Amino acid sequence: MLIIRDLRKHYGSQLALDGVSLEIRRGEFFGLLGPNGAGKSTLMSLVAGLRQPDAGSLALDGVAVTPADPATRAALGLVPQSIALFEDLSAEQNLRVFGELHGLRGALLRERIDEALAAVQLADRRRDQVKKFSGGMQRRLNLVASLLHRPKLLLCDEPTVGVDPQSRNAIFDFLEARNREGPTVIYSTHYMEEATRLCSRIGIIDHGKIHALGTLDELLTRLPFADEMTFPATPATAAFAARVAAHGELATADGGHRFHPHAGFRTSAFYALAEECQLPARLFVAGRPSLEALFLHLTGRTLRE
């Protein structure tokens, strides 16, 4: 449905996209996973026809997407990364404006607005000004505002930033339900949990390049190791961390170490080393390899860097 060929984009001297090629199939829930500054939003804006690429091509159902032709954007819905709502207007007024811009009128528009507000549990706040909403409520409205016209392709640019886990789950359910009804979704995030839960296919992006592409399982088989070990990063574990780093990849984030052993470094050797450093076994949690591990393996840095 969407074919992207060798897309390049510079901002002045800053290279944001460095030859991205992607093919998104109809009905897919495609995840774009990458850290800050990877180029996710830039890619989204090019797909949405907001910016002109420096090089490369973009075609939606065989029609080139360009900023010059608004008609090509009719089948598209963009959920911007920032909250793009008229904050002085009520939730309902906002939806009315965006619906009308997509050519919806009258009874159909009213119906879609009611539906959308109900879907994100904002029906009872419909007449309140958006600026009086909490951040999470604004996020939810920001999301449904792009869905009124039932786009064929929905672009969600980190739509859950700052949303509590409960609302986040509600958004996930909502998006999955929409996706089942037909629209193709491209979903950018730097949360691997989101990509793991939602996406049927994932592209890992960093420094404007797609580093890996495939289903979650396909991606994980590319990891050279089967397990990972996590343990707290404290002064007590510092010496151990330094020694074990010689036998695998060690990443530190959120007060914890995550260790991926090189092939051949056995789990028993790991625990032996821990005992030498007088660390109890209960400090260590063995886990399945994750997207994060893959990311680290591919790019040499963690997702939240």
Next chain:
Amino acid sequence: MRIILTLVRKDIATFLRNRPAVVITFLVPVALIYIFGFVFGLNARDSGPAGIRLGVVNASDSPAAQQLVDALKAEKTFRVVTADPTVTPGRPLTEADARRLIHDRKFNFALVIPSDFIPARGVGLRLRILSDPRNEIETQTVNGLLQKTIFSHVPQLLGQALQAGARRYLGDVRTDQFNSEIAAAVTGAFGGDREKTRRSLEAGGFGALPGESAAPAAPPAPDLFSRLVQIETVQVAGRDVKSPAATRVVGGWAMMFLLFAVSGGSAAFFDEKNAGLFQRLLSAPVRRSQLLWSRFIYGILLGLVQLTTLFAAGRLLYGIDVFGHFGNLVVVCTAAAAACSAFGMLIAAFAPNAQAANGLATFLVLTMSATGGAWFPISLMPEFMQHVAKFTLVYWSMEGFSQVLWAGSSLGELLPTVGILLAIAAGVMAAAVWRFNRGAVFD
């Protein structure tokens, strides 16, 4: 078009939801116009106390001088002081008193009618205006008002001066004879009572005898003077308009507030852009230029409502005749609002960010208001500045307002002015759209 309508409705809804914006756009300008009314001594309702204090020294025993003093007393903008307020019981002011009192800032202006008010030699009147030129604009206003008051009594005064001169040069007998002959000739040619006309000439009044006119400030009876000399239209233009100065003040400040309002609109553009709203809007089937056009139209509507409010306030506060030419006024206001709104769009299209837009807007609004005559009449400016003024939309808007409210021009007469304003709007908008389509909206 539907897209533009939707966006305009959105802007209006946003505006109405934003109460401080409503207050700033409508109430503040009205309040300021009211305050400036005091500054310029325009408040029609307030007689006496609110007027500008004007010392009047009358050293002449001519009845014409007394008439002039009475006329000034009747003028609402002045609070005439004829007696020294610092001593009791008050005695009539002398010129020395007036100078001292101006120095002590008891008042800023004094009119001296010297004893040779109607001079022994030569023709004309002698008056002296003493002023403390601390506030130049006030000085200009007061001078203007004094001249207006004196000028509307000039037929009478000048006539007396002429009669006095005639008696000196011709002698009593020949002057009487001359008056009789003129009266005969005039009544022969124009009709009227010969004896009355003769007496009228003698009194210097050309028409209205002192005893016959009810008030000193009453317009000359439609008698001899009006039949002989056709300068009426010139005077009438100024006299029909109840507050000529108010027309200018209200129009000028209205233009400035309008410019501020629409350039505020251009800053709101940047808010939308920063909030990512442009991304959402432009990812819908909306063109960049449609964003600009919708704001432009919104600016015109806002401007039109704001100008109407201000002129309505002008009607209430200063009795400006707004409703007499309402249709034409709306035409001029629309053209002026279009030109202002286009300027707001130009700023939005060229400025890199909201701060720059605000700075640029403030600079442009103040320069255009000052040079275009919103603050003081451009006739007070150096000649080359008067030419510069013609390049500002403020100048042409003010021109349009005074054509409608002062001269009562017809729609046909207004066309050139309205045409220039619309041409400014079209040209500026073309530049804005061109730039906005090419500019970096997101980067």
